Amino acid sequence: MALNILTKLLRRRCLRKLLSEGSQFSSELTSVNLLKTACIPYSTVNHEHILRQYRIKTLFNYQYYSTKPAHQNEIDYYRNEHNITVIGEDIPSPYMEIEQSGFPDYIKSFLKEQGFSKPTVIQSQGWPIAMSGQNFVGIAQTGTGKTLAYLLPAVVHIKEKKAKKGLGPIVLVLAPTRELARQIEEVAKDFEKSLNIRSVCVYGGASRSVQAEKLRKGVDILIATPGRLNDFIVSKTISLSRSTYVVLDEADRMLDMGFEPQIRQALEGVPLERQILMFSATWPKEVRHLAKDYLGEFVQVNVGSTELSANHNIKQHVHICDAEDKMNLFKSLIHEISGDGFGKMLIFSNTKKFVDTLALTLRRNGWPADGIHGDKTQLQRDKIINKFKSGGTNILVATDVAARGLDVDGVTHVINYDFPNTSEDYIHRIGRTGRQENKGVSHTILTDDDARQAKSLIDVLKEANQQVPQELEDLARSYDITKEKERQSKWNPRQNNYNKYSTNNYNKYNSNNYNKYNTNKKYNRFKNFKSSRYDDY
Numbered sequence: 230m231a232l233n234i235l236t237k238l239l240r241r242r243c244l245r246k247l248l249s250e251g252s253q254f255s256s257e258l259t260s261v262n263l264l265k266t267a268c269i270p271y272s273t274v275n276h277e278h279i280l281r282q283y284r285i286k287t288l289f290n291y292q293y294y295s296t297k298p299a300h301q302n303e304i305d306y307y308r309n310e311h312n313i314t315v316i317g318e319d320i321p322s323p324y325m326e327i328e329q330s331g332f333p334d335y336i337k338s339f340l341k342e343q344g345f346s347k348p349t350v351i352q353s354q355g356w357p358i359a360m361s362g363q364n365f366v367g368i369a370q371t372g373t374g375k376t377l378a379y380l381l382p383a384v385v386h387i388k389e390k391k392a393k394k395g396l397g398p399i400v401l402v403l404a405p406t407r408e409l410a411r412q413i414e415e416v417a418k419d420f421e422k423s424l425n426i427r428s429v430c431v432y433g434g435a436s437r438s439v440q441a442e443k444l445r446k447g448v449d450i451l452i453a454t455p456g457r458l459n460d461f462i463v464s465k466t467i468s469l470s471r472s473t474y475v476v477l478d479e480a481d482r483m484l485d486m487g488f489e490p491q492i493r494q495a496l497e498g499v500p501l502e503r504q505i506l507m508f509s510a511t512w513p514k515e516v517r518h519l520a521k522d523y524l525g526e527f528v529q530v531n532v533g534s535t536e537l538s539a540n541h542n543i544k545q546h547v548h549i550c551d552a553e554d555k556m557n558l559f560k561s562l563i564h565e566i567s568g569d570g571f572g573k574m575l576i577f578s579n580t581k582k583f584v585d586t587l588a589l590t591l592r593r594n595g596w597p598a599d600g601i602h603g604d605k606t607q608l609q610r611d612k613i614i615n616k617f618k619s620g621g622t623n624i625l626v627a628t629d630v631a632a633r634g635l636d637v638d639g640v641t642h643v644i645n646y647d648f649p650n651t652s653e654d655y656i657h658r659i660g661r662t663g664r665q666e667n668k669g670v671s672h673t674i675l676t677d678d679d680a681r682q683a684k685s686l687i688d689v690l691k692e693a694n695q696q697v698p699q700e701l702e703d704l705a706r707s708y709d710i711t712k713e714k715e716r717q718s719k720w721n722p723r724q725n726n727y728n729k730y731s732t733n734n735y736n737k738y739n740s741n742n743y744n745k746y747n748t749n750k751k752y753n754r755f756k757n758f759k760s761s762r763y764d765d766y
Contacts, residue, residue, distance in 0.1 A: 311350045317528030321357035324348055331360055333388075336381060339423055349374035354530050356382060364527035365506045366520055370540050370660065373532065375508045376416050379476045380450075384420055386474045386504070387449050396444070398429075398451035401472040401499065403492065405482040405633065406454065407432040407607060408614070412636050413452045413478065426450060431457045434607040441466050455483060455491035462498060469498040477507045477519075479633055481653065484515045496523050510660075511653050539656045539693045542663035543643075544670045547686065549700035552676045559646055562672050563596070572639040573617065575661050576626045579647040587646065588626045598624035601631060632657045636664065645673040652685040675701070680708035 304322050308315065313323075324330035327340055327348065348356065351369040358365045359382035369375060383400040390399065404410040414430035421428060428450035431440045437460070444451075444467050451458075451467075461467045475496070477483065483492060496505075505524050509516050512531075520527060539545065550558045566574065578584050581602040588600035599613045599622050610630075617625045618637050625631065632654055640662045649655050655673070662669030675683070683705035690697050 312533050314531040323353040324356050350532050352378045358528050364524040366529040367508045368512050369532040379506050397468040397471040398448045400450040400474045402452045402476040404478045410452050417450050433457045455488040459491040472499045473503045475505045480507050480516050481509045481511045540663045541693050545695045546672045548674050572641040574624045574642045576644045577658050584626050597622045600626040602628040643671040648679040680704050
């Protein structure tokens with residue numbers, strides 16, 4: 230009788246799953262004790278939290294490889310040398326060498342075939358954490374190898390995990406833009422032939438039916454933009470019931486683009502026994518809230534500072550000019566760079582229309598340039614980017630669609646013809662050069678219209694140990710003075726009006742208007758109130 234009641238209680242709030250997974254408990258007393266600790270207080274949130282923690286511990290621990298710990302002195306020296314900050318509990322040692330890592334042999338063989346000799350900083354500390362099954366947040370600048378930092382553990386997860394049968398993906402990777410999604414797909418395709426892992430990339434702007442057909446054939450790694458993934462979820466083309474390894478790449482950018490509802494809907498569809506990895510170049514409060522809501526306990530790895538920081542391998546130049554002199558300054562920069570020699574050049578503008586105008590102007594002056602922006606079809610964008618990668622054209626003009634995810638070898642110079650809306654976008658733009666420990670150069674043009682961004686740009690330059698032009702400091706100072714004047718005029722309007730009427734005009738208004746209305750008792754009926762009151766007595 231008692232066991233029947235216990236069974237009915239455990240069926241509520243998904244605790245039936247907890248009982249089925251807890252079959253290794255042999256005694257009935259253990260089940261009763263489990264019920265006492267798990268069911269009080271009785272709420273959905275507490276049950277889901279207990280279920281998540283329990284299943285993560287029982288399901289994930291056995292399927293990953295352990296790493297031979299290094300001496301603590303070596304670990305501390307390595308982290309201090311590379312400015313690594315680690316926050317969390319049970320943090321494994323970094324993989325300083327591939328041969329000494331905890332990867333299985335087929336991963337080590339794959340890395341040797343790819344000519345991979347040594348991990349980057351985010352990879353060295355991110356790999357062992359991801360392999361341990363813990364939720365993970367990685368904060369690192371662009372061009373540091375974050376893609377491989379989460380794809381290699383994903384491959385191990387697919388190979389070692391006994392996933393549920395079905396057509397849904399085991400690994401889900403969300404990216405903010407088409408270009409970044411395609412870039413991740415190129416890296417994931419390397420595993421397809423050698424390790425027999427199928428990857429599919431879905432994004433807006435391409436044929437939905439073709440992508441749906443690929444999904445129906447089965448997929449191990451799904452790379453998607455939030456909008457197109459949400460479309461497939463709503464239409465029930467795909468299910469995320471098998472997605473136990475989830476990656477949010479460039480999470481800050483996805484939230485800036487307004488994809489938070491789509492991200493949350495996708496995370497609601499994955500199992501509770503999932504592992505979530507979140508990568509971001511910055512750590513704003515929106516990203517913190519998302520991590521708190523869905524990651525629970527996690528390990529955070531910061532490479533460098535969590536504040537705005539640019540790649541220190543990039544030499545940053547800032548030029549201040551009037552708006553009407555902007556094009557002349559740009560032409561002089563192009564001639565100066567060509568005189569010194571360059572490999573590939575990336576030029577950013579804020580508007581789609583001016584991207585086409587600038588690309589046409591460059592071609593008319595003998596410069597081989599192409600332009601991409603959101604109004605071009607995906608086929609056109611892919612063709613232009615492939616042409617830029619292969620060296621068919623050395624100059625690419627783009628909006629912020631190329632600010633993230635565009636990993637092209639040989640980009641030596643970046644020019645910001647227009648300053649972006651935020652300093653975060655500035656960091657990602659110039660991050661297209663100086664990748665993989667290479668050197669790069671950036672040029673940024675500012676006018677008086679960009680004065681509000683001057684202060685944050687100064688902070689970025691100082692953090693990267695770059696020279697701050699005096700003109701930029703003057704621009705920031707003039708903006709602060711202007712804002713202070715606006716603030717004073719906003720909060721002191723009465724004082725200004727009082728000063729206006731405190732001159733001789735006040736006496737004029739006081740004498741004429743007062744006497745005018747004083748003759749009419751309708752407007753001044755309380756003037757002699759006190760005297761008339763006492764006269765009655």
